[in-house]
Amino acid sequence: MSNYHIKHLEEYYQVYRKSVRNPEIFWEEIAEEHFMWRKKWDNVLSWDFTKPEVKWFEGAQLNITENCIDRHLHIRGDKTAIIFEPNNPEEEAQHISYRDLHDKVCRFANVLKEQGIQKGDRVCIYLPMIPELAISVLACARIGAIHSVVFAGFSSSALATRINDATCKMVITSDGSYRGAKTIDLKGIVDEALKECECVETVLVAKRINTDIHMETGRDHWLQPLLDEAYHDCVPEVMDAEDPLFILYTSGSTGKPKGMVHSTAGYMVYSAYTFKNVFQYREQDVYWCTADIGWITGHSYIVYGPLCNGATTVMFEGVPSYPDFGRFWEIVEKHKVNQFYTAPTAIRALAKEGVEHLEKHDLSSLKVLGTVGEPINEEAWHWYDDNVGKRKAPIVDTWWQTETGGIMITPIPYATPTKPTYATLPFIGIQPALMDENGNEIKGNQVDGRLCIKFPWPSMARTIWGNHQRYKDTYFSAYENKYFTGDGALRDEVGYYRITGRVDDVIIVSGHNLGTAPIEDAINEHPAVAESAIVGFPHDIKGNALYGYVTLKETGESRNQNNLRKEINQIITEQIGPIAKLDKIQFTNGLPKTRSGKIMRRILRKIAGKDTSNLGDTSTLLNPEVVQDIMDNAL
Numbered sequence: 001m002s003n004y005h006i007k008h009l010e011e012y013y014q015v016y017r018k019s020v021r022n023p024e025i026f027w028e029e030i031a032e033e034h035f036m037w038r039k040k041w042d043n044v045l046s047w048d049f050t051k052p053e054v055k056w057f058e059g060a061q062l063n064i065t066e067n068c069i070d071r072h073l074h075i076r077g078d079k080t081a082i083i084f085e086p087n088n089p090e091e092e093a094q095h096i097s098y099r100d101l102h103d104k105v106c107r108f109a110n111v112l113k114e115q116g117i118q119k120g121d122r123v124c125i126y127l128p129m130i131p132e133l134a135i136s137v138l139a140c141a142r143i144g145a146i147h148s149v150v151f152a153g154f155s156s157s158a159l160a161t162r163i164n165d166a167t168c169k170m171v172i173t174s175d176g177s178y179r180g181a182k183t184i185d186l187k188g189i190v191d192e193a194l195k196e197c198e199c200v201e202t203v204l205v206a207k208r209i210n211t212d213i214h215m216e217t218g219r220d221h222w223l224q225p226l227l228d229e230a231y232h233d234c235v236p237e238v239m240d241a242e243d244p245l246f247i248l249y250t251s252g253s254t255g256k257p258k259g260m261v262h263s264t265a266g267y268m269v270y271s272a273y274t275f276k277n278v279f280q281y282r283e284q285d286v287y288w289c290t291a292d293i294g295w296i297t298g299h300s301y302i303v304y305g306p307l308c309n310g311a312t313t314v315m316f317e318g319v320p321s322y323p324d325f326g327r328f329w330e331i332v333e334k335h336k337v338n339q340f341y342t343a344p345t346a347i348r349a350l351a352k353e354g355v356e357h358l359e360k361h362d363l364s365s366l367k368v369l370g371t372v373g374e375p376i377n378e379e380a381w382h383w384y385d386d387n388v389g390k391r392k393a394p395i396v397d398t399w400w401q402t403e404t405g406g407i408m409i410t411p412i413p414y415a416t417p418t419k420p421t422y423a424t425l426p427f428i429g430i431q432p433a434l435m436d437e438n439g440n441e442i443k444g445n446q447v448d449g450r451l452c453i454k455f456p457w458p459s460m461a462r463t464i465w466g467n468h469q470r471y472k473d474t475y476f477s478a479y480e481n482k483y484f485t486g487d488g489a490l491r492d493e494v495g496y497y498r499i500t501g502r503v504d505d506v507i508i509v510s511g512h513n514l515g516t517a518p519i520e521d522a523i524n525e526h527p528a529v530a531e532s533a534i535v536g537f538p539h540d541i542k543g544n545a546l547y548g549y550v551t552l553k554e555t556g557e558s559r560n561q562n563n564l565r566k567e568i569n570q571i572i573t574e575q576i577g578p579i580a581k582l583d584k585i586q587f588t589n590g591l592p593k594t595r596s597g598k599i600m601r602r603i604l605r606k607i608a609g610k611d612t613s614n615l616g617d618t619s620t621l622l623n624p625e626v627v628q629d630i631m632d633n634a635l
């Protein structure tokens, strides 16, 4: 079991050194000892960041679901793979064993095949957090279809864009979903989206809320009768190491969402290895990540990473506030959760409710607490440490991205001493670099710069679906021979990293990555709007909230401004989803622009954050007079 499970700091440094001195030997050993291969690789790694092209374990053949399910059957067939905790606490939780999971995934895979899905086809999954979501993901992987999970909070038009971009042949959805006290008409959203999607031939519908819905003859099928008829075993498709496993969309700072493409072997090895170490998972543990499988966190650390390690992983359908703010702690107690992984925005929302909810529950099972998605502020970090972990469960502040596929900078619990707000040290095999504005690497400690990665790691995204040039431009063109993350970071006196936030036009709201451009595009569709600009401003719970500056076509627009604000947020909700709604909308007479016509967001960001002491030189602007006007009317 060499190097697979790191248990103290010295061991971390030893293994880290080995992993960067001899990456190929290091990853070959991990891959060889801990995974099931149909055929071993010819070459561990080939890479060229100028193209960019990266290949791990080339020549190898495997199926990731054999690693997630089949190989566990004879040793832990009866062990619970997935605990499903429903939205309604009165509804019984489901325990799905590895043996049951095998049966369910195989049946589902056979249904996909019967419906004409073949290796390489794209399947869009638009489901709430119910077992069918994890099962359909694995069923696609079983037959070599590429899954594209779209978070079921996205609107019909966001869904349509993603379905069309990947030309999905099938959509898997449900009649509806529960979210706290509300129900959502998911199938209605799919029907609306499919008016714009010619590529979709089939829709499979899981029953969840038992409402009467429209079923399009010839296109839509109820899932359950098909599963009941299907054969319970399915021979896994043999995949090449570099075959795409899935596409997952992330917002860009410009234009349409980017379909990040993840490979099979490298993604498997890295998500499994990070899971084991970052959460110090042991055989009897129950692990719970509160993310949705619609995000990368759910792909890597609810489904693939945990299942590859034969873990018990909790899937929670609901929200932290339903029926009250004690729900998370009730679930921790009920299932005796050992590792708990959530987002800073959830921690802040729960902290605001006080500790009385916590005090009602026994949280003594907790051994590791994780956080991900955005920088965690000091107050939230301490609240989590003091009240949830009682200072006994180390916090792993894990920094990574949809693009990186797995955790990149993180403490290893019980090995790395933690430090509030710091993601601390690079994970095994990860070689970060901080860059200055002239493209030079900043060496030494107590420095800050733009965060890049100098060397490939197994789970990095290989391309953007259908647009390799954009992949190159976005990630490999800012700095020569390096992957650029889009984040700023500092390195303290002992070499610990702290992520300071995005340095591009992406804003993280409640842990959701939002590009400014798509929101502005949506606003600009309002007939009264001439132009708009979105910036983030600090918010107690969401981390950042959105502030929109909107210039109307006719100055002195006679309509009620509050009605206009509602209409603008309505368009955003329709085009992107409620997560992108603006907290503040200021109507302006113009937006500050450079002489080349680029909106100066830096100034707008300062005004939104009420930090106007140092706006910098505004005299070079095309229209310096608007700045004072915007300041005078700021919200």
Ligand code: WT7
Binding pocket: 250, 295, 296, 297, 371, 372, 373, 374, 375, 376, 397, 398, 399, 400, 401, 402, 403, 423, 485, 486, 487, 499, 500, 501, 502, 508, 511, 512, 513
């Ligand atoms: C961006 C990536 C990775 C899963 C969830 C988000 C920010 C993520 C941290 C952290 C500070 C963080 C970064 C990153 N971020 N984790 N621990 N500390 N910032 O995935 O939607 O692709 O967003 O989230 O800005 O670039 P994503």
